Amino acid sequence: MYDLTLNRVTPSMLATFEKCPMSFFYSYYLGIKMPQQTMHFHFGTGIHEAIDIMFGQHKNWPDEKILETAKLKFHEFFTDTSVNEVGIDSVQKQREKYQDMRRDGLELLDAVWLKKEWLVAEGVLPKIFEQPMKFKPWHPETKEELEVPLSLRIDGLNHEDRTIYEYKTSASKYNPEETRVLPQTLAYVWAIWCDTGIVYDVVYLILLKNRKRERLQVLRYQYDLADIVEFDARVRAILEKIKLRDFNFTTPCKAYWCDCKKYKKALDVNHI
Amino acid sequence: MKGLEQSFKSSTGKVVFLKEVLTKDDWWELKKGRSKVEILTHSAIQKIADLAGIDRVVAYTILIEPSYTNNYQLSIEAKITRNNECVNEIGEVNRSNLGKRGKNNPTNMAQKRAFDRAVLRLLGIEGMLSEEELADADDTEMDHLTIDQQKKVAPLLSEIILCKSKTELNAFSKKMKTDKSNYTEDEITYLRKLWKKQLSELTSAF
Numbered sequence: 222m223y224d225l226t227l228n229r230v231t232p233s234m235l236a237t238f239e240k241c242p243m244s245f246f247y248s249y250y251l252g253i254k255m256p257q258q259t260m261h262f263h264f265g266t267g268i269h270e271a272i273d274i275m276f277g278q279h280k281n282w283p284d285e286k287i288l289e290t291a292k293l294k295f296h297e298f299f300t301d302t303s304v305n306e307v308g309i310d311s312v313q314k315q316r317e318k319y320q321d322m323r324r325d326g327l328e329l330l331d332a333v334w335l336k337k338e339w340l341v342a343e344g345v346l347p348k349i350f351e352q353p354m355k356f357k358p359w360h361p362e363t364k365e366e367l368e369v370p371l372s373l374r375i376d377g378l379n380h381e382d383r384t385i386y387e388y389k390t391s392a393s394k395y396n397p398e399e400t401r402v403l404p405q406t407l408a409y410v411w412a413i414w415c416d417t418g419i420v421y422d423v424v425y426l427i428l429l430k431n432r433k434r435e436r437l438q439v440l441r442y443q444y445d446l447a448d449i450v451e452f453d454a455r456v457r458a459i460l461e462k463i464k465l466r467d468f469n470f471t472t473p474c475k476a477y478w479c480d481c482k483k484y485k486k487a488l489d490v491n492h493i
Numbered sequence: 494m495k496g497l498e499q500s501f502k503s504s505t506g507k508v509v510f511l512k513e514v515l516t517k518d519d520w521w522e523l524k525k526g527r528s529k530v531e532i533l534t535h536s537a538i539q540k541i542a543d544l545a546g547i548d549r550v551v552a553y554t555i556l557i558e559p560s561y562t563n564n565y566q567l568s569i570e571a572k573i574t575r576n577n578e579c580v581n582e583i584g585e586v587n588r589s590n591l592g593k594r595g596k597n598n599p600t601n602m603a604q605k606r607a608f609d610r611a612v613l614r615l616l617g618i619e620g621m622l623s624e625e626e627l628a629d630a631d632d633t634e635m636d637h638l639t640i641d642q643q644k645k646v647a648p649l650l651s652e653i654i655l656c657k658s659k660t661e662l663n664a665f666s667k668k669m670k671t672d673k674s675n676y677t678e679d680e681i682t683y684l685r686k687l688w689k690k691q692l693s694e695l696t697s698a699f
Binding site: 226250251253256487 | 635640643644647648650651654655657683686689690
């Protein structure tokens with residue numbers, strides 16, 4: 222058994238390990254950086270920030286200025302400097318993509334604004350935004366702490382409604398069964414339980430990109446302590462595997478879209 | 494004649510050069526030190542066999558069955574025919590010569606090896622290898638370093654991968670000349686290869 226050699230775990234690390242340990246090995250264990258386009262990242266951040274503004278000022282609804290401010294915020298994050306020169310696509314292609322995404326982002330914000338009351342009726346009303354947390358969570362019964370801190374950032378919180386909010390921008394709808402057990406979802410519940418002693422609900426607000434209709438999907442989940450106990454075991458099992466350096470080297474990942482392929486290709490010196 | 498300059502007779506009796514029938518997906522170059530070997534994919538060899546008019550029905554015989562007493566050796570004989578000519582070759586797999594690629598389908602690997610060897614022999618193609626002969630063609634060669642070594646050189650790997658110009662690569666190379674003593678021979682060899690790969694990618698990009 223080796224040392225863990227990680228100073229924290231994040232929900233994204235846990236999800237990556239569960240999907241493909243090899244990918245985890247390259248990206249988190251070795252920490253290899255690959256060239257990447259930041260456009261989608263900036264798009265997501267821009268949408269997050271804009272939605273925070275909309276819900277943050279819900280007391281002033283339906284003042285249209287709120288929507289305008291939200292759109293300005295979106296533009297602040299999603300600028301055309303998101304078109305970078307990494308070389309995955311040509312600059313011209315990236316510019317076209319940027320314009321398409323910009324238009325789609327603004328349409329998405331319009332859709333949220335138009336349906337804001339419906340969203341509140343569905344239980345979407347975050348009051349605290351972008352809550353960072355970093356601490357060692359513990360087992361609900363044995364009180365045994367995790368050996369490394371869990372580090373995460375919660376998109377939205379409402380302590381009165383006891384609800385955690387997570388926004389996502391996605392091209393397709395989320396699968397409700399799969400989303401319920403995502404490490405990210407459960408990590409939030411666990412973290413908030415450690416902080417408050419209460420098991421909160423989780424609401425996913427999924428903004429569906431490039432669509433004319435049905436642009437919003439809302440998923441609501443309720444959890445109990447058994448879910449936290451189970452997740453605690455899942456996380457500890459992952460940490461044990463990391464300690465054993467068990468990254469599934471002998472069973473290659475079959476998913477052709479997996480990031481492990483990109484890492485392998487970049488590091489392969491046999492095929493030049 | 495060497496490599497892709499070699500030729501064979503097609504089923505119609507016409508002389509066909511390998512370079513004329515093989516596309517870039519059919520072969521690749523394996524560099525070992527200063528020498529190079531052309532590696533043909535199994536589908537390329539099948540393509541050549543079809544063009545040469547080799548019978549598609551091949552007689553396979555299992556010569557050795559795997560067991561714990563023989564290092565799980567499996568040997569298969571392939572007998573191929575073309576008109577009046579007949580050639581047999583053996584393909585074998587065991588724990589030592591089978592990499593991750595063929596671990597789950599050893600019979601298939603032995604059969605491919607036997608077939609590929611037989612086709613190359615029948616047509617008199619020399620100095621080229623079938624991809625199936627390579628135990629670990631999928632390895633990145635970084636796998637030859639221990640996990641701790643990989644962890645140690647990982648920041649340098651990122652630096653090389655993220656280099657966007659020859660100037661950046663040269664700066665890296667300059668830095669490495671002074672830091673070289675902190676790394677083992679294996680680590681330096683791998684870093685050098687990756688550096689060269691990145692250089693060739695930047696050189697060919699325009």
